Amino acid sequence: MQSARRAQRRVQRAPHLKVLWLGGASPPRCWRHPPQVPPHRPGRGPLPSLARGAAAVRRAAAPRRPRPAALSCGSLLSPPAAPGSAMGNVPSAVKHCLSYQQLLREHLWIGDSVAGALDPAQESSQFSGLPEYVKIVEVGPRDGLQNEKVIVPTDIKIEFINQLSQTGLSVIEVTSFVSSRWVPQMADHTEVMKGIHQHPGVRYPVLTPNLQGFHRAVAAGATEISVFGAASESFSKKNINCSIEESMEKFEEVVKSARHMNIPARGYVSCALGCPYEGGITTQKVTEVSKRLYGMGCYEISLGDTIGVGTPGSMRRMLESVMKEIPSSALAVHCHDTYGQALANILTALQMGINVVDSAVAGLGGCPYAKGASGNVATEDLIYMLHGLGLHTGVNLYKVMEAGDFICKAVNKSTNSKVAQASFKGRLERICA
Amino acid sequence: MQSARRAQRRVQRAPHLKVLWLGGASPPRCWRHPPQVPPHRPGRGPLPSLARGAAAVRRAAAPRRPRPAALSCGSLLSPPAAPGSAMGNVPSAVKHCLSYQQLLREHLWIGDSVAGALDPAQESSQFSGLPEYVKIVEVGPRDGLQNEKVIVPTDIKIEFINQLSQTGLSVIEVTSFVSSRWVPQMADHTEVMKGIHQHPGVRYPVLTPNLQGFHRAVAAGATEISVFGAASESFSKKNINCSIEESMEKFEEVVKSARHMNIPARGYVSCALGCPYEGGITTQKVTEVSKRLYGMGCYEISLGDTIGVGTPGSMRRMLESVMKEIPSSALAVHCHDTYGQALANILTALQSIALEVRLKTFKRAWKYFILKVYPMCSLRKAGVCGAEKRTAQSETE
Numbered sequence: 001m002q003s004a005r006r007a008q009r010r011v012q013r014a015p016h017l018k019v020l021w022l023g024g025a026s027p028p029r030c031w032r033h034p035p036q037v038p039p040h041r042p043g044r045g046p047l048p049s050l051a052r053g054a055a056a057v058r059r060a061a062a063p064r065r066p067r068p069a070a071l072s073c074g075s076l077l078s079p080p081a082a083p084g085s086a087m088g089n090v091p092s093a094v095k096h097c098l099s100y101q102q103l104l105r106e107h108l109w110i111g112d113s114v115a116g117a118l119d120p121a122q123e124s125s126q127f128s129g130l131p132e133y134v135k136i137v138e139v140g141p142r143d144g145l146q147n148e149k150v151i152v153p154t155d156i157k158i159e160f161i162n163q164l165s166q167t168g169l170s171v172i173e174v175t176s177f178v179s180s181r182w183v184p185q186m187a188d189h190t191e192v193m194k195g196i197h198q199h200p201g202v203r204y205p206v207l208t209p210n211l212q213g214f215h216r217a218v219a220a221g222a223t224e225i226s227v228f229g230a231a232s233e234s235f236s237k238k239n240i241n242c243s244i245e246e247s248m249e250k251f252e253e254v255v256k257s258a259r260h261m262n263i264p265a266r267g268y269v270s271c272a273l274g275c276p277y278e279g280g281i282t283t284q285k286v287t288e289v290s291k292r293l294y295g296m297g298c299y300e301i302s303l304g305d306t307i308g309v310g311t312p313g314s315m316r317r318m319l320e321s322v323m324k325e326i327p328s329s330a331l332a333v334h335c336h337d338t339y340g341q342a343l344a345n346i347l348t349a350l351q352m353g354i355n356v357v358d359s360a361v362a363g364l365g366g367c368p369y370a371k372g373a374s375g376n377v378a379t380e381d382l383i384y385m386l387h388g389l390g391l392h393t394g395v396n397l398y399k400v401m402e403a404g405d406f407i408c409k410a411v412n413k414s415t416n417s418k419v420a421q422a423s424f425k426g427r428l429e430r431i432c433a
Numbered sequence: 434m435q436s437a438r439r440a441q442r443r444v445q446r447a448p449h450l451k452v453l454w455l456g457g458a459s460p461p462r463c464w465r466h467p468p469q470v471p472p473h474r475p476g477r478g479p480l481p482s483l484a485r486g487a488a489a490v491r492r493a494a495a496p497r498r499p500r501p502a503a504l505s506c507g508s509l510l511s512p513p514a515a516p517g518s519a520m521g522n523v524p525s526a527v528k529h530c531l532s533y534q535q536l537l538r539e540h541l542w543i544g545d546s547v548a549g550a551l552d553p554a555q556e557s558s559q560f561s562g563l564p565e566y567v568k569i570v571e572v573g574p575r576d577g578l579q580n581e582k583v584i585v586p587t588d589i590k591i592e593f594i595n596q597l598s599q600t601g602l603s604v605i606e607v608t609s610f611v612s613s614r615w616v617p618q619m620a621d622h623t624e625v626m627k628g629i630h631q632h633p634g635v636r637y638p639v640l641t642p643n644l645q646g647f648h649r650a651v652a653a654g655a656t657e658i659s660v661f662g663a664a665s666e667s668f669s670k671k672n673i674n675c676s677i678e679e680s681m682e683k684f685e686e687v688v689k690s691a692r693h694m695n696i697p698a699r700g701y702v703s704c705a706l707g708c709p710y711e712g713g714i715t716t717q718k719v720t721e722v723s724k725r726l727y728g729m730g731c732y733e734i735s736l737g738d739t740i741g742v743g744t745p746g747s748m749r750r751m752l753e754s755v756m757k758e759i760p761s762s763a764l765a766v767h768c769h770d771t772y773g774q775a776l777a778n779i780l781t782a783l784q785s786i787a788l789e790v791r792l793k794t795f796k797r798a799w800k801y802f803i804l805k806v807y808p809m810c811s812l813r814k815a816g817v818c819g820a821e822k823r824t825a826q827s828e829t830e
Contacts, residue, residue: 312780344776347745381773388744388774418773422741 131355133392135171137302137332138164138379140407141192142173142207144364146185147375148411154188156410158195163406164361165199167399173226174204177213193220205266209240214254218261225258226266227251229293231286232275235306239270248292255296267293268334272303272318273310276369283321291325300330302358305345307369308338312348319352332356335377337416338367342377343385350391357382362404363416378417380404562787568604570735570765571597574625575606575640579618587621591628598632606659607637610646626653638699642673647687651694658691659699660684662726664719665708668739672703681725688729700726701767705736705751706743716754724758733763738778741771745781752785761786 141161145152152160157175164172174196180187189206198204198221205224208214217225229247230236236244255265271278272286290301303322305315315333322331333349333356335342346357360376367373383397401420408415415421574594578585585593590608597605607629613620622639631637631654638657641647650658662680663669669677688698704711705719723734736755738748748766755764766782768775 340776343773344780347777347780378773384772385744385774385777389746418741418771422771 129353130350130389130391131353133355133394134350134386135356136169136379136382136386136393136395137171137173137356137358138169138361139173139334139358139376140164140360140362140364140379142176142186143358144360144362144376145411146176146183147365147368148185148413150411150413151185151187152407152410154191154195156407157188157192160403160407160410161192161196161204163399163403165197165202167403168393168395169202169400170394171203171205174206174222176207176209177217177220177222178207178209190216190220193217193222198223208254210250211253211257214257218263222263224264224266225254226268227254227293227298228268228270229289230270231281231289232271232278234277235271235275238277244289248289248296251293252296255298259297265296265298267296267298267301268304269293269301270304270306273305273314274307276307283318286318287321287325290322294326294330300332300356301326302332302334302356304334304358305336305342307367308336308341308373308375310335310345311341312344315345315348316352319349319354323352328353329355332358334358336367336375337363337377338373338375343381346377346382347385361400361417362408362420364407364411374416378404378415378419380417380419384419562791563783564787564790567783568765569602570604570606571602572606572767573597575609575619579609579616581618584618584620587624587628590621590625594625594629598630598635602635604636604638607639607655609640609642610650610653610655611640611642623649623653626650626655631656641687643683644686644690647690651696655696657697657699658687659701660687660726660731661701661703662722663703664714664722665704665711667710668704668708671710677722681722681729684726685729688731692730698729698731700729700731700734701737702726702734703737703739706738706747707740709740716751719751720755720758723755727759727763731763733765734759735765735767737767738769738775741769741774743768743778744774745777748778748781749785752782756785756789761789 141157141164145157161172161174175189175192176183176186177189178186193204193206196204203224204222205226206217206222207228208217208222208225209228214225228240229251230239230244233244236242236247240247242250251267258265267290269286269289271281273281275281286303290303293301301322303318310318315335319331331354333346333354335345335349335357337343349357358376359379359382361379363374363376363378363381365375367375379395379400380397383393383395383400386393387397397419401417401423404415404417404420405424574590574597578590594605594607608622608625609616609619610622611619626637626639629637636657637655638659639650639655640661641650641655641658642661647658661673662684663672663677666677669675669680673680675683684700691698700723702719702722704714706714708714719736723736726734734755736751743751748768752764752766764786766779768778768782770776
């Protein structure tokens, strides 16, 4: 027990050495840090293992195949980059050491001759200090379908999630274990959870607002859970019928039980950039709620711009405040596109070091507070931007578009994704020909 | 004539002194630099005049009324900011001199105590090196209506443009003087141009692809024109039925005539980030076409992502290439939202342009410091300017 404690302290003090476990030892299982599952890359090899040493990592970080300039849609048809040229889940400390050239260039403006010229492909992926790998958390099946007026049949939901599992996404939020009285769209949570085919390498979190939902989720086979807090009292009361403090107490029980069962928990903070009832939300409040969720044991906190009123400036201010308390590796952003600001906000978050983004395929889920407005940012648009920036996501855009097309036909609505709208009009072939 | 030439050289060397014309002199009229018309602010006072001095400008740059945090939709209903708190069309060199604190903080990482703490509102407006004032060029009446299937009646177009003139926009592109055979939506160009109410402080450019269109535009009362080039041969041939070279020759005639009549000309470069026929476009080609248009005499070059395939990375690469040849103050971006990337591309463009300006300003300041200030320190230390020391010594002796 003492050695496990010492090991755990060693991990906390030097997280970048987390992987150097010699002599057959293995790191202690930590409920806060779920095992780093490598991104699911169907039909392609694994990422270079860190165990092979820094040389292998440097080779992986070496410049990729040069891509045709400014033709970012080339990546729509072919999977991005070759194996061995993406850095994958490398601890951020190592990644930043490897990019000292960029640091010299950007902050001290030391010229090319000293810092060494950056290869254009490498430079584009290090555009303004962006992370090299971005994890996309697909919330379409839960957050998207929950906000659609049409109740989707169970078998269509299962088929939808199975299609998403084959796109390369590494996290897909399946359903929500809430009472069917409050959220009738999610009434079939148990059937969906049991019915989907859980691909290896893909995680399937579910929303569990209370202990009852948590137990049901575990009985149905859930291996990861999420809890949904709010940074606004009014929103909390109207949405889940209790104040922030009461909701935190409920979540504390849920997350504690999850810890005992070694189930990782993810925390959401709604109304991080504005509330439909209160208006502006102070960054201190958001920081307070996020810190509380993180302290409970959530491994990641997703900061949500629930009504899409955020802009790059407010996003930056909020992230600056939250990142003083929570490490950026434990943060994610969940932007809504209600005012069309989602991609600009996401770009700002990426520039600040966040590398996990939530999105919904086809922009599923409108805004319940603005009739007719769009809701979640579309996964296709996000992937298009990330691939254009040279960032690795591991996701096949074309397959995502197919899944989006499938669910839009089922829900009988047109897609909210501009990339899907532009592509299915036949322009794709002409541009990429 | 000699003094006018000297004056013009003085303007080119020190553009930030452009407004300090003492003794009743006025700056020479320059066709490349249209007069800086202050933005139209209906019902509100004028911006603080630079002639009152730096203090007035600093007061104007002072923090605005605090707004509810993160509620950007508030600005949809109420006009933004109070009078006297916007900087307007202030020459960028002055604005950047005023923000030396930000320069020190950002580039030399000198801490708060030296640089002085920045007010949060000021800091947010200097967020990530963004420019403080952004000019929006409204192209809806021309580029927008031209691409709609429905042909809008003339009186509706005129009413639309009149409503836009009251919003505070400083540039509204009215119509396009092209043959109605090619663009039937713009067949009523002369009536629209004559029918709109031209507000003071708002500019109304029109598109004129050839000399014939230019003459018609001038006859109809146009005071500013635009020309539309392309960075892709195929697009140029399919769109205006001639190669890039032939189109440049036509535009040269148009812009030359415009210069003779003191009419400013704006240049557009289509397919700057991708072409629907050719696919990718090299940044060198875009730079070449932009440079050609700028060399002709266009005061501003608008780089257009015509099919919206650009992403922040490609936008930055293209701008870096173009900004080596054309000053960033003469550049604009025209992004299409076909793939939903427009706002992200625009944010990137703002950051790139602001970074470029800061880089230039910092380099200039650093050069001045190294050449003028630092040698003085060394000389004093070395005792070369020791006249005072020698006098002091002789006094003590």
